[in-house]
Amino acid sequence: MLSYRHGFHAGNPADVFKHAVVIALVRALQEKPRGIQFVDTHAGPALYDLGSAMAQKNREHEAGIARWWSTATSDPMMAPYLELVRGFNPDGELRHYPGSPMIFKSLLRSNDRLVLCELHPAEQQALLSRFAGDRQVSIRCGSGYAEMPRVLPPPGGRGLVLIDPPWELKSEREDLTMALESALKRYAHGVYALWYPLIEGRELALERIPQRLGLDGEAWLDLRVEFAPAQRLGRMYGCGMALVNCPYRVRQALVDWHAAFTGLPPAET
Numbered sequence: 001m002l003s004y005r006h007g008f009h010a011g012n013p014a015d016v017f018k019h020a021v022v023i024a025l026v027r028a029l030q031e032k033p034r035g036i037q038f039v040d041t042h043a044g045p046a047l048y049d050l051g052s053a054m055a056q057k058n059r060e061h062e063a064g065i066a067r068w069w070s071t072a073t074s075d076p077m078m079a080p081y082l083e084l085v086r087g088f089n090p091d092g093e094l095r096h097y098p099g100s101p102m103i104f105k106s107l108l109r110s111n112d113r114l115v116l117c118e119l120h121p122a123e124q125q126a127l128l129s130r131f132a133g134d135r136q137v138s139i140r141c142g143s144g145y146a147e148m149p150r151v152l153p154p155p156g157g158r159g160l161v162l163i164d165p166p167w168e169l170k171s172e173r174e175d176l177t178m179a180l181e182s183a184l185k186r187y188a189h190g191v192y193a194l195w196y197p198l199i200e201g202r203e204l205a206l207e208r209i210p211q212r213l214g215l216d217g218e219a220w221l222d223l224r225v226e227f228a229p230a231q232r233l234g235r236m237y238g239c240g241m242a243l244v245n246c247p248y249r250v251r252q253a254l255v256d257w258h259a260a261f262t263g264l265p266p267a268e269t
Contacts, residue, residue: 005054005120005123006044006045006048006099006166007044007045007048007052007054007055008054008055008057008058008060009058009060009233010048010050010055010060010061010097010099011048011050011055011060011061011064011065011066011097012060012061012063012064012065012233013063013064013227013231013233013239013263014064014195014197014233014236014239015064015065015097016064016065016068016081016263017225017239017241017258017261017263018100018164018195018239018241019081019098019100019103020077020078020080020081021077021193021223021241021243021254021258022100022103022104022162022193023077023080023081023084023103023107024076024077024080024250024253024254025160025191025193025243025246025247025250026038026104026107026160027080027107027250028247028249028250029158029160029191029247030107030109030112031249032158033111034111034156034157034158035109035111035112035113035156035158036112036113036154036156036158036159036160037112037113037114037115037151037154037155037156037158037159037160038104038108038112038113038114038115038159038160038161038162039114039115039117039144039147039148039151039152039159039160039161039162040100040101040104040114040115040116040117040144040162040164041117041144041145041147041148041161041162041163041164041165041179042117042118042119042144042163042164042165042166043099043100043101043116043117043118043123043127043144044099044100044101044118044123045099045122045123045126045127045130046098046099046101046102046105046116046126046127046130046131047088047096047097047098047099047102047130048096048097048098048099049095049096050094050095050096050097051095055097058233060233061094061097063227063230063231063233063263064231064263065085065094065097066094067231067263067264067265068082068265069082069094071265071266073265073266075257076253076257077253077254077257078265084098084103084106084107085097085098087106088102100162100164101114101116101127101130101131101137104162105131105134105136105137108136111156112136113136113137113138113154113155114136114137114138115137115138115140115147115151116131116137116138116139116140117140117142117143117144117147118139118140118141118144119141119142119143119144124139124141127139128141138151144163144165144179145175145176145178145179148161148179148182148183149182149183149186152183152186152187152190153186153187153190154187154190159187159190159191160190160191160192160193161183161190161191161192161193162193162195163176163179163180163192163193163194163195164194164195165195167196167197173206176194177208177209177212177213180192180194180209180213180244181212181213184213184244189245190244190245191243191244191245191246191247192243192244192245193241193242193243193244194206194241194242194243194244195239195240195241196239196240196242197236197238197239197240198224198226198236198237198238198239198240199235199236199237200235200236200237201235202235206222206240206242207222209242215244219244219245220242220243220244221242221243221244221246221251221254221255222240222241222242222243223240223241223242223243223254223255223258224238224239224240224258225238225239225240225258225261225262225263226238226262227262227263228262228263228264230264231262231263231264241258
């Protein structure tokens with residue numbers, strides 16, 4: 001678990017898809033004025049330097065955000081995502097990529113709160129330094145699964161939990177399922193977003209979870225995409241975002257959008 005560093009993968013096609021979905025979920029929830037608590041169970045260091053040795057090792061961002069960087073689009077999911085990422089690169093050059101903590105932070109209203117959980121010591125320090133003194137952000141140094149019962153239900157009753165593990169451990173799906181089961185007992189009407197990779201020869205799909213947890217078709221929405229061949233990352237050919245209690249305001253829009261998503265911007269005409 002502690003060997004995983006998302007800096008090697010920041011801005012890749014999976015991040016593009018995942019973060020576009022997260023932004024759509026946040027904006028849908030914020031259509032109501034009451035404050036929201038956002039929880040990120042596997043936060044990472046929040047902001048990535050795409051020129052760093054870590055990011056340059058595999059240059060995965062070139063198959064993801066870099067392909068979209070110069071695109072002008074009115075796509076209802078991609079346009080807000082690109083606007084937010086461009087805000088971290090004000091000179092127009094793609095140098096930095098915001099991880100989910102910075103995406104959440106950028107979207108917080110004055111009455112929203114953010115809880116960031118991280119197990120890796122170096123990335124804990126990055127979070128503590130970046131958000132020092134920020135009263136809207138709470139850092140939990142430890143397992144996100146262990147922290148979920150301590151932060152749920154949210155004080156104001158409204159919340160979104162992003163569960164985005166590295167999927168390195170054989171027990172990950174069971175760990176996630178148990179954590180989600182416990183969370184739903186404490187906070188049944190919360191919104192949960194579960195990210196997972198699609199890897200050749202390794203079955204990680206989450207189809208068994210809804211039956212085990214008694215989630216019907218209204219409560220469970222599994223958005224799975226396959227990337228264009230040029231964007232596949234070794235054996236990883238796509239990814240999924242399984243949503244529990246997806247806000248109805250954005251549900252159909254996400255279903256329609258993900259069905260056409262390949263990871264590539266539309267061809268110029």
